Amino acid sequence: MLTFNIRGENIEVTQSIRDYVEKRISKIEKFLGNDVEATAHVNLKVYPDKQAKVEVTIPLPYLTLRAEEVSNDLYASIDLVTDKLERQIRKYKTKVNRKAREKGYKNIEFANANVVAETEAEAEANESQFEVVRTKRLSLKPMDNEEAILQMNMLGHDFFIYEDANSENIDIVYRRNDGRYGLIETGE
Incomplete structure (x- = not known):
């Protein structure tokens, strides 16, 4: 069963907006097992140029569903993000279910929800998406995060691993969708 944590930035979350979000995103419950308890974290943003962004994150055991959409209409963005979540589940359902069985995870498998089953060819095509086609070995040199960002930009990459x-x-700097930079720190 899904519970909702809905918050707004530059917008008041009215009861009608809350009801619409819950009604639309609850559609994915049909893919979750009956005993799965999860909280859908929904962030609604309205920008000065009247664009509306909807971000949804649903942490599940051993897996997190996440989608975001931007459009000129808040309700359209909610619809689009719901469709995107459903497509993610359909696309990765077979792989997630197989991995869950292999690792012995409980309460993780996606239900069928009257979805047309994947053919073997589609399943194999989806499997090849995760095939490792190149391996690189790194020797990490100590540096600060500003030097790491400089190195990343000079290489034309979207992320850079460094000591x-x-x-x-071992930390990672990366370029965010908004053009700014993020830092992932490892260790304690």
Whole structure:
């Protein structure tokens, strides 16, 4: 069963908006097992140029569903993000269910929900999406995050792995969708 945590940025979350979000996103419950308890974290943003962004994150045991959509209409963005979540589940259902069985996870398998079953060819095509086609070996040099961002930009990559000179942990800098930078720190 899904519960909802809905918050708004630059918008008041009225009862009608809350009801619409819950009605639309509850559609994915048909894919979750009956005994799965999850909270859908929904963030609604309205920008000054009248664009509406909807972000949904649903942490499940051993898996997190996440989708976001931007459009000129808040309700359209809610519809689009719901469709995107359903497509994600349909696309990865076979792989997630197989991995769950292999690892012995409980309460993780997606239900069929009257979805047309994947053919063997489609399943194999989806499997090949995760095939590792190249392996690189890195020797990490100690540096600070500003130098790592510079290296990342010089290489034209979207992320860069390095050893932090101060903490001696392996960290990752990455370019966010908004063009700014993020940092993932490892260790304690």
